Amino acid sequence: MRKFSLLLISILFLLGISFSQITQTGTLNGKVTDNEGNPLPGVSVTIKSPALILPQMTTATNESGYFRFPALPPGVYTVTFEMPGFKTLVREGIRVSVGVTTTLDVSLELSPIQESIVVTGQSPTVDRQRTTLVRNLTTEFLQSIPATRTLGTFFNMVPGVTGDTAHGSSVRDNVYALDGVNITDPVTGTQAGSFSLDIMEELSVQTAGLPAEYGSVRGAMVNVVTKSGGNQFKGSVSTYYRDDEIKALKLKMQADNKKGTIFEGQKSGFDYEIEPGINLGGPIIKDKIWFFTNLSFFKVQEYVFGYPYDKQPNNTPIDRFDVYPYIKFTYQATPNDRIVLSYNFYDLRRHHRGASAYDTEDTTWNQTTPIHTGNFQWTKLFGPNFFTNFKVAFLDYELNLMAKNPSPNYYDQLTSREWGSYGYDDIYTRNRAQALTDATWFVDNWIGRHELKAGLEGEFSWDSRRWRSNYDPKTGLGPFFYMRGTTPDYVTYYDSFKREDQKLYIGAFLQDTWNPIERLTINAGLRFEHQEGIIPKQGENRQPITILGIVCDPRVTKTFKPMIWNTLSPRFGLNYDIFGDGKTVFKASFGRYYIANILQFFVTVNPNSFITYRYRLNPDFTPRGSLYSASSTANDRMDPDIKSPYLDELTVGIEREIVRDLSLGVRYIKKWDRNLIEGVDLTALDFDKLMSGADIFTVWTNYEPVNVVDPFDGKTVTFWRMKNTAVLARNYYTNPPGAERNYNGVEVTLNKRFSNRWMMMASYVYAKSWGLIGTDFDDSWTGTGYFNNPNAHINAYGDFPLERRHQFKLQGLWQGPWGFNVSGYFRYLDGTRWTRTIRSIDLGLSLPQGTVTIYAEPRGSRKLPPLKILDLRVEKSFNILSGRKIGLFVDVFNVLNANTATDVWTQSSRSTKIAGKTVYFGQTTSIMDPRIARIGFRFDF
Numbered sequence: 001m002r003k004f005s006l007l008l009i010s011i012l013f014l015l016g017i018s019f020s021q022i023t024q025t026g027t028l029n030g031k032v033t034d035n036e037g038n039p040l041p042g043v044s045v046t047i048k049s050p051a052l053i054l055p056q057m058t059t060a061t062n063e064s065g066y067f068r069f070p071a072l073p074p075g076v077y078t079v080t081f082e083m084p085g086f087k088t089l090v091r092e093g094i095r096v097s098v099g100v101t102t103t104l105d106v107s108l109e110l111s112p113i114q115e116s117i118v119v120t121g122q123s124p125t126v127d128r129q130r131t132t133l134v135r136n137l138t139t140e141f142l143q144s145i146p147a148t149r150t151l152g153t154f155f156n157m158v159p160g161v162t163g164d165t166a167h168g169s170s171v172r173d174n175v176y177a178l179d180g181v182n183i184t185d186p187v188t189g190t191q192a193g194s195f196s197l198d199i200m201e202e203l204s205v206q207t208a209g210l211p212a213e214y215g216s217v218r219g220a221m222v223n224v225v226t227k228s229g230g231n232q233f234k235g236s237v238s239t240y241y242r243d244d245e246i247k248a249l250k251l252k253m254q255a256d257n258k259k260g261t262i263f264e265g266q267k268s269g270f271d272y273e274i275e276p277g278i279n280l281g282g283p284i285i286k287d288k289i290w291f292f293t294n295l296s297f298f299k300v301q302e303y304v305f306g307y308p309y310d311k312q313p314n315n316t317p318i319d320r321f322d323v324y325p326y327i328k329f330t331y332q333a334t335p336n337d338r339i340v341l342s343y344n345f346y347d348l349r350r351h352h353r354g355a356s357a358y359d360t361e362d363t364t365w366n367q368t369t370p371i372h373t374g375n376f377q378w379t380k381l382f383g384p385n386f387f388t389n390f391k392v393a394f395l396d397y398e399l400n401l402m403a404k405n406p407s408p409n410y411y412d413q414l415t416s417r418e419w420g421s422y423g424y425d426d427i428y429t430r431n432r433a434q435a436l437t438d439a440t441w442f443v444d445n446w447i448g449r450h451e452l453k454a455g456l457e458g459e460f461s462w463d464s465r466r467w468r469s470n471y472d473p474k475t476g477l478g479p480f481f482y483m484r485g486t487t488p489d490y491v492t493y494y495d496s497f498k499r500e501d502q503k504l505y506i507g508a509f510l511q512d513t514w515n516p517i518e519r520l521t522i523n524a525g526l527r528f529e530h531q532e533g534i535i536p537k538q539g540e541n542r543q544p545i546t547i548l549g550i551v552c553d554p555r556v557t558k559t560f561k562p563m564i565w566n567t568l569s570p571r572f573g574l575n576y577d578i579f580g581d582g583k584t585v586f587k588a589s590f591g592r593y594y595i596a597n598i599l600q601f602f603v604t605v606n607p608n609s610f611i612t613y614r615y616r617l618n619p620d621f622t623p624r625g626s627l628y629s630a631s632s633t634a635n636d637r638m639d640p641d642i643k644s645p646y647l648d649e650l651t652v653g654i655e656r657e658i659v660r661d662l663s664l665g666v667r668y669i670k671k672w673d674r675n676l677i678e679g680v681d682l683t684a685l686d687f688d689k690l691m692s693g694a695d696i697f698t699v700w701t702n703y704e705p706v707n708v709v710d711p712f713d714g715k716t717v718t719f720w721r722m723k724n725t726a727v728l729a730r731n732y733y734t735n736p737p738g739a740e741r742n743y744n745g746v747e748v749t750l751n752k753r754f755s756n757r758w759m760m761m762a763s764y765v766y767a768k769s770w771g772l773i774g775t776d777f778d779d780s781w782t783g784t785g786y787f788n789n790p791n792a793h794i795n796a797y798g799d800f801p802l803e804r805r806h807q808f809k810l811q812g813l814w815q816g817p818w819g820f821n822v823s824g825y826f827r828y829l830d831g832t833r834w835t836r837t838i839r840s841i842d843l844g845l846s847l848p849q850g851t852v853t854i855y856a857e858p859r860g861s862r863k864l865p866p867l868k869i870l871d872l873r874v875e876k877s878f879n880i881l882s883g884r885k886i887g888l889f890v891d892v893f894n895v896l897n898a899n900t901a902t903d904v905w906t907q908s909s910r911s912t913k914i915a916g917k918t919v920y921f922g923q924t925t926s927i928m929d930p931r932i933a934r935i936g937f938r939f940d941f
Contacts, residue, residue: 023204023213024180024225024377026096027129029068030104032061032081039065040108044082050230051075051096053290053332059384062444070440071379071387072096074136074202074225079104087111094123095753097136098204098225101129103582125663125753126655128582129451129513129521131573131589133208133651133667133747135159140754141761142200144813144823146873146891146934149197149240149275149298151176155222157811158205159747159763160669162829163776163802164190166207166220167669168743168769169647170780171802172598173219179226179328179342179375180436181393186461186503187430189598190777191222192397193346193371195324196296198238198277201227208651208669209589212509212525212571213438213453216596218647218673226342228330229281229290235941236279242891242934243272257899257930262917267315268305269929273298290330298322305926306357306915309417313915316361320350336381346371353401354422357914363409363418365401372396388439395432401425408470408478413841413851414485416912420470423479424494427466430599434459451513459505463599466498467610475621482850488617490628490850495611497542497554501603502534505596511571519580523573523589531597531644533563539608545632547613548728552632554608562602562638567594567646583657587667595645600781601677604733607634629849631729636679639734645675653747661753669745676739676773679731681788690787693737700790702727708843710856712836712908712921717856719840720790722849729788736787741771741800757815765807770860774800791852799833799860806830806866819877821889824870831864834906836921842909856908864902867928870895887938897931 032043043061051073061067074097081089086108096102102124109117127134135158147153152164160167166174172189175182185192206214206221214221258264277296284291301317308316328342346369353365377391402425409423438455471478480492511525536559544553573589603609613630615623653667680687685699703720710717745767752760772786773779779800785792807830813823840852875889901924905912908921919925 023099023223024073025071026074026098027068027070027101028072028077028079028094028096028104029066029101030106032065032067033105033107034086035107035109037107039063040083040086041065042083043067043108046080046082047072047077049075049077051077051228053228053231053287053330053338054335055287064444066444066449068384068442070384070442071381071389073228074098081106081108083108085110087117089117091122093755095138097138098202098223099130099132099134099206100127100136103128105582122660123753124582125657125661125751126583126585128575128577128585130211131209131523131575131587131651132206132211133669134204134206137203137205138754139201140759140813141811142197142203144821144873144875145811145825146823146871146893147825151191151194151197151203151222151224154197154203155205155220157809157825158207158220159749159809160207160745160765160767160807161205161220162804162807163832165769165775165802167745168671168741168767168775168803169219169673170741170775171777172780173217173595173647174222175214175217175220175596176222176224178224178344178373179340180377180391181373181375181395182432182434182459183373183395184596185397185430185598186395186432187428187463187599188777189596189600192395192430193344193369193373194322194348195224195326195344195346196277196294198236198279198296199226199292199294199326201225208649208667209573209587210571210591210593211523211573212511212527212569213455215457215507215509215527215529215569216505216594218593218595226326226328227279227281227292228328228340229283229292231283231286231290233280233282235281236938238277238936238938240275240934240936241273242270242932257894257897257927261899261924261927262914262919263305263927266305266313266915267303269302270932271301271303271317273300275299284329288332291328293325293327295325297324304355304357307352307355308360309357309915310360310419316352318350318352318355320348322346322348338379340375340377342375344373358416358418360419362404362407362421364404365422366404367402368400370398385442386440388437390437392435394434395430397430399426399428399430401427403470406470408472408481410481410483412483412485413489420481423470425466425468429464430461431463432459432461448514448516450515452511454510455508457505457507459503461503461505461599463501464498467494468496469494472621475623477615477621477623481617481621487619488621490614490616491621491623492612492614495545495554497539497608497610499603499606499609500536500538501599501606502536503597503599504530504532504534506530519577521575523571523575525571527569527571529565529567529569529594531563531565532561533597533599533602535560535562535602535606542608545611547611547630547632548627548726550635550728552611552634552728554611554632554634556606556608562605563597563642565594565597565644567644569594585655586653587655588652590648590650593647593649595647597644602638602733604633604679604731604782605636605638609633626726628725629727629729631731635728636731636733639732642677642733643675643735645673645677645735648672648674661755663751665747665749665751667747669743669747671743673741673743673771673773675735676741677733677782678736678739678773678784678787679733679782680736682730682732683727684729684788687732690736691734696738696793697790703790706845706847708840708845710838710843710909712838712856717838717854718794719845719847719852719854721847725848731788733782738797739773739786741769741773741775744768754813758813760810760812762810763808767803767805767807769800769803770798771800772797775802776800791854795835795855795858798835798858801833801860803833803860804830805863819879821875821877822873823875824872826870827867829867831866833860833863834904835859835861836908837906838909839907842907853907864904865900867900868896868898869928883941885940887940889936889938891934891936892931893934894928894931899927899930902926902928
């Protein structure tokens with residue numbers, strides 16, 4: 001009873017002092033026995049690794065023979081077991097990875113004299129403790145696999161991840177972390193900023209079965225652990241370069257895969273890129289203070305087919321320049337105290353954002369994106385059974401999108417071409433401050449063994465958006481003019497504004513990894529989350545506008561909170577070691593994950609935001625009649641009883657170590673995504689009828705059906721005509737019935753850890769993702785329009801566009817003789833889904849609300865051809881002087897020179913013209929980049 005009381009008091013104490021954090025370390029534990037299986041207490045266990053700032057760490061087995069080393073940086077370790085009367089055992093090549101518990105059970109042999117046994121490379125490949133579905137990409141993998149050098153590229157190599165969607169979750173459901181700093185955009189929920197890949201020590205991606213310490217992750221936890229330096233000065237200089245022809249080498253680098261397509265004879269796709277970088281790391285004080293720094297930049301130029309349309313057949317190159325310096329300090333203040341400081345800067349600059357075959361140079365944006373991230377972390381060990389982490393971090397992000405001239409934007413509805421300018425400037429800052437800490441306590445011999453972890457997490461995010469519209473100097477209207485050829489049709493007016501929004505997040509969790517018996521592990525946890533959307537006082541310089549007899553007041557005279565959520569998320573996992581040898585483990589998990597309250601979810605009800613309305617136009621661009629539709633966020637509201645969207649996830653699987661360093665895994669994954677938020681236009685439908693679960697096409701009060709014949713198949717289709725266009729839309733944000741998504745998947749993996757000069761990662765995934773609210777960027781926020789307009793709902797329930805039903809991925813590396821390395825990446829990805837569409841205007845149907853496009857068949861009825869892509873690298877390394885090495889390599893992308901379609905023209909009711917060529921329904925509008933090579937070198941010193 002006394003032990004139980006101490007346990008309960010300690011748990012409550014932990015909850016009071018600690019904040020959770022994104023794991024940057026792994027754990028090494030195990031049990032030591034004699035030849036007869038009896039536990040050996042008092043065995044001295046020592047670990048050494050280049051990843052450790054200390055020369056070594058030592059502990060002793062307890063009375064049950066158990067030992068552990070928590071909070072270890074990822075790397076390869078040597079573990080030595082010593083006890084008088086027994087042979088000393090040395091285990092080399094033991095891999096510790098982020099978020100993984102490496103269990104090393106050993107048996108010591110009796111010996112009358114002091115002897116040593118050295119065993120190399122027998123590192124476990126199956127995690128017996130965690131139910132999390134995790135993939136760790138090591139330094140060897142990151143440096144060797146031929147790939148474009150972005151975090152997204154390596155993230156999408158992970159099984160079950162395509163198009164930044166992880167096992168059917170949306171692109172906004174992932175969390176990205178650098179050194180434990182959340183670098184997810186607080187506005188959009190996608191990755192904010194970037195960095196040089198040369199700073200990565202390990203990339204850990206968790207895609208299912210996450211424990212309670214992780215909140216707001218409904219997709220993948222993408223965790224980047226950076227390099228730290230070492231007790232020896234080391235560095236590298238590298239350059240990656242490719243273009244279509246390296247004239248100095250007289251080497252043709254790019255093949256032509258456009259023959260027989262509309263792109264034949266046209267310049268499109270990749271032109272050249274260069275990425276030089278330098279790393280340097282080492283001791284400031286040996287065994288005490290390390291540093292690591294990197295300076296890199298990335299410059300790329302490419303062509304968009306048919307851009308700009310007004311200069312064809314000449315194309316304007318699309319430029320991009322990224323710069324990213326990074327620095328990190330690691331300070332081992334005492335043997336039990338480690339402090340890490342890091343800072344990363346990133347800026348993306350380009351001059352043609354938004355370029356397409358329907359744009360001129362003037363209708364694209366100039367962009368700069370300076371982003372700063374910083375991190376302070378303190379890890380405190382109180383012995384082998386208790387440790388804590390404390391972290392503070394910040395993200396400072398500024399997105400500057402600038403129109404190239406003061407003209408409004410003009411859009412031809414007949415050809416989809418634009419001229420004038422982009423139409424507006426958009427200066428959007430996003431910031432986050434976060435404080436996190438956690439504490440872990442290992443308890444042995446109390447109804448089994450426990451790893452208790454508890455914590456809290458605090459985050460405050462805020463944004464500022466300045467929208468400045470370009471208006472026509474004669475009429476004061478703009479920024480968007482819709483034309484029919486050269487004849488004006490209507491104009492959409494957007495009022496300029498400067499808006500501010502805030503978000504508060506507090507999370508608390510408690511979890512226990514419990515071994516009631518030797519072969520069974522139960523992971524149980526509970527997470528509490530408090531989320532607030534905050535609209536501060538603002539907009540005093542704006543004035544109320546009366547639209548259609550309704551006053552729209554954009555001023556916020558008092559801070560208010562449109563949403564406050566308090567949620568509890570249970571997490572449960574079970575691991576069972578089937579044969580008791582740690583090589584075959586059954587795993588199952590169930591968890592609930594609530595959505596991250598990104599700012600974009602509630603800025604829609606900030607009065608100090610968009611005020612828009614439309615006028616029909618005369619030929620001289622003056623308004624014709626009264627305005628015919630309008631909207632204002634000042635008149636939009638949030639349901640006071642709105643619920644947080646949640647995702648329930650079930651996984652069941654088995655992992656087996658087949659032979660040393662080779663493991664096989666099979667897992668079934670099912671997800672239900674419910675209570676998704678959508679705006680409902682109260683002027684368009686009967687809200688009470690909608691919420692009662694009535695058929696969606698029986699609730700519309702301001703629309704009526706209009707039937708017309710679809711010439712594609714001769715069948716009658718229905719459009720919906722707006723009865724009264726002179727209304728001010730009133731969006732009410734709630735959890736409407738049917739706002740859902742679903743996922744079923746099976747994942748099979750075969751992994752060969754790097755040993756004996758080779759490594760391999762292979763996977764097959766079957767994935768089915770369906771519902772109403774899709775997983776892509778445009779479909780996964782609150783403004784899809786499904787409950788604003790019945791035309792948007794026609795055939796909308798179906799398979800999602802980003803789904804790839806069958807996915808096979810294979811990556812491998814072989815270190816050959818004489819310094820030659822060969823590596824490759826092959827993937828077979830089933831084609832993404834697409835849907836035939838038709839437009840009202842093409843079918844001779846004139847609707848008062850304007851041109852309407854609808855799905856002519858259930859969404860996802862068709863799919864593109866599968867992608868079959870092979871990338872290869874050949875590298876030759878030369879050892880020079882002492883410890884210095886030069887590596888020269890050639891990467892070849894799309895070795896098979898495939899020209900598979902990556903997009904098609906989906907409208908069957910009309911054709912289009914791209915670069916002067918007519919494109920009909922189902923014909924290709926984009927293809928894969930052709931075969932191209934990249935050369936590079938890396939000098940390690």
